[in-house]
Amino acid sequence: MPELPEVETTLRGIAPHLRQQTIEQVIVRDTRLRWPIDPAWVESLRGQKVLGATRRGKYLIVELTRGALIMHLGMSGNLRWVPLATPAQKHDHVDFIFTNQRLLRFTDPRRFGAILYTEVAALLHPLLADLGPEPLSANFTGEYLWQRARGRNQAVKNFIMDGKIVVGVGNIYASEALFLAGIRPSKRANKVSAAHYLQLAAVIKTVLANAIEAGGTTLRDFVGGDGKPGYFKQQLHVYGREGEPCLRCATIIKAQRLGQRSSFYCPHCQR
Ligand SMILES: [Zn+2]
Numbered sequence: 495m496p497e498l499p500e501v502e503t504t505l506r507g508i509a510p511h512l513r514q515q516t517i518e519q520v521i522v523r524d525t526r527l528r529w530p531i532d533p534a535w536v537e538s539l540r541g542q543k544v545l546g547a548t549r550r551g552k553y554l555i556v557e558l559t560r561g562a563l564i565m566h567l568g569m570s571g572n573l574r575w576v577p578l579a580t581p582a583q584k585h586d587h588v589d590f591i592f593t594n595q596r597l598l599r600f601t602d603p604r605r606f607g608a609i610l611y612t613e614v615a616a617l618l619h620p621l622l623a624d625l626g627p628e629p630l631s632a633n634f635t636g637e638y639l640w641q642r643a644r645g646r647n648q649a650v651k652n653f654i655m656d657g658k659i660v661v662g663v664g665n666i667y668a669s670e671a672l673f674l675a676g677i678r679p680s681k682r683a684n685k686v687s688a689a690h691y692l693q694l695a696a697v698i699k700t701v702l703a704n705a706i707e708a709g710g711t712t713l714r715d716f717v718g719g720d721g722k723p724g725y726f727k728q729q730l731h732v733y734g735r736e737g738e739p740c741l742r743c744a745t746i747i748k749a750q751r752l753g754q755r756s757s758f759y760c761p762h763c764q765r
Contacts, residue, residue, distance in 0.1 A: 495568075495569050495570070495664070496552070496567040496568075496571065496572070497552070497662065497664040497666065497667060497705075498551070498552055498629070498661070498662030498663075498664065498667075498702060498705075498706075499702060499705035499706045499708070499709045500567070500709060501549055501552045501553075501554065501567060501662075502549055502706050502709065503706065503709030504554065504567065504572065504573055504574075505547060505548070505549045505554055507574065507575075508547065508554075508573060508574070508575065508598060509546070509547040511575060511596060512544045512546075512547050512556065512598070513544060513545075513546055513547070514543065514544065514545075515543070515544050515592040515593070515594055515596070516541065516542070516543045516544075516592060516593045517539045517540060517541065517542050517543075517544070517558075517590060517591075517592060517593075518540070518591050518592055518593045519540065519589075519591045520536050520539050520540070520588065520589070520590055520591070521588065521589040521591070522536055522587065522588050523582060523586065523587050523588070523589075524587040524605070526605060527568075527587065527602065527605050527606075527607055527608050527609060528566070528568060528605070528606050528607060528608040529608055529610060531588070531609055532611075535611040536611075538560075538611075539558070539563075539590075539611070542558040542559045542560060542561075543558065543559045544556055544557065544558060545557040545558065545559065550616075550617065550622050550625060550628075550661070551622070551625050551628075551657060551661030551662050552566060552567070552661070552662055553565065553566050553621065553622060554566070554567075554573070555616045555617075555622075557616070560613060561611060561612055561613040561614070562611070562612055562615075562616040563609060563610070563611055564608070564609075564610045564611075564612060564616055564619055564621065564622070565600070565607070565608065565609050565610075566607050566608040567602070567607050568602060568604065568605070568606030568607030568608065569604045569606040569607075570602055570603045570604040570606070570607075571600065571601065571602035571606070571607030572600075572601050572602070573598065573599070573600050573601075574598070574599060574601075575596060575597065575598055575599075576597050576599045577597070578591070578595050578596070578597045580597065580599070582599075583601070584603075585601050585602060585603040586599055586600070586601050587600055587601065587602055587605070588600040588609060624658055625657055625658065625661050626656070626657060626658050626659045626660045626661055627660055627661070628660075628661060628662070629660050629661065629662055629663060629698050629699060629702055630699055630702060630703060634660055634695060634698075634699070635692075635695050636688065636691040636692030636693070636694065636695040636696070637688070637691070637692075638695070639654070639659070639660070639691040639694060639695055640686075640688045640691040642659055643683040643684050643686060643691070644684060645684060646682075646683040646684050647682050647683070647684060648682070648683055649679060649680045649681065649682065649683070649752050649753065650672065650677060650678075650679065650680075650681045650682070650683045650686050650694075651668050651669070651672060651679035651680070651752050651753070651755075651757055652683075652752060652753040653683035654668050654671070654672075654694070654698070655668050655753070655755075660698070662702070663698060663702075665733075665755050665756070665757075666730070666733045667698070667701050667702060667705070668757075669732055669733045669757055669758050669759070670701050670730060670731055670732065670733055671694060671697045671698045671701050672694070672759065672764065673731045673732045673758075673759065673760060673763065673764060674693075674697040674700075674701065674731070675690060675693040675694040675696075675697050676690070676693070676763055676764055676765065677690055677694060677764055677765070678759055678764045678765055679750065679752055679757040679758075679759050679764070680750060680752060680757070681765075729741075731760075732747050732758040732759055732760060733758050734758065735747045735758060736748065736749035736758060740760040740762065740763060742760070742763055743760065743762045743763055745760050745761055745762040745763070746761075747759070747760055748760075748761055
């Protein structure tokens with residue numbers, strides 16, 4: 495599943511060629527994404543110019559002269575530049591063709607992705623309005639996490655995966671960050687100390703920044719390349735390593751279901 499670093503890598507791949515380009519045509523081959531694509535707004539995109547592209551959480555925002563596109567890659571989506579004459583394959587659901595004859599193609603086998611259009615400011619859209627801070631921003635701190643955890647009885651892993659608390663901390667990154675901070679994933683959020691939250695915020699930033707950097711190294715071949723997200727190139731300490739020895743202390747890594755997600759931890763290193 496594309497996580498925040500892959501979405502950031504996608505943004506960096508598409509943004510430089512989008513700016514100031516004018517949409518000539520939008521071809522929708524399948525409207526049945528997570529939310530149906532409405533042909534009425536598709537037609538209204540013609541002739542609009544792209545002012546810029548940004549990211550909020552795992553949403554890509556393409557600012558247009560009138561409104562904005564909000565896109566999500568869902569479970570299996572990707573968005574990439576392809577040569578204009580490239581024949582569409584089965585899962586190539588949407589093409590954006592620009593007047594400079596470049597083609598931006600949205601592909602999504604499982605169709606959990608989304609393309610929405612809003613005429614008001616994208617950040618006010620209901621999907622984006624209530625999102626927590628960006629993990630790599632200055633307002634995401636250990637102090638902030640500790641404050642938000644007051645009175646919260648849920649597992650700390652579910653707490654940091656809640657997009658209203660902080661965006662873009664997916665299952666893999668949550669597991670890895672909790673290992674690096676020495677916190678058991680099932681620990682109640684309100685029982686984690688302020689000092690531990692300081693460490694946790696710091697390692698979340700490091701883990702995500704490293705993954706973005708790893709994604710960045712594949713940026714050139716992200717378009718039609720091996721398609722492997724950056725986290726596969728990183729060493730994982732606990733994620734997916736149930737039954738294997740901890741890389742730090744050799745204790746056997748355990749797995750546990752939390753909020754319907756697999757969680758991995760070292761019983762010795764994480765308390
Ligand atoms: Zn260990």
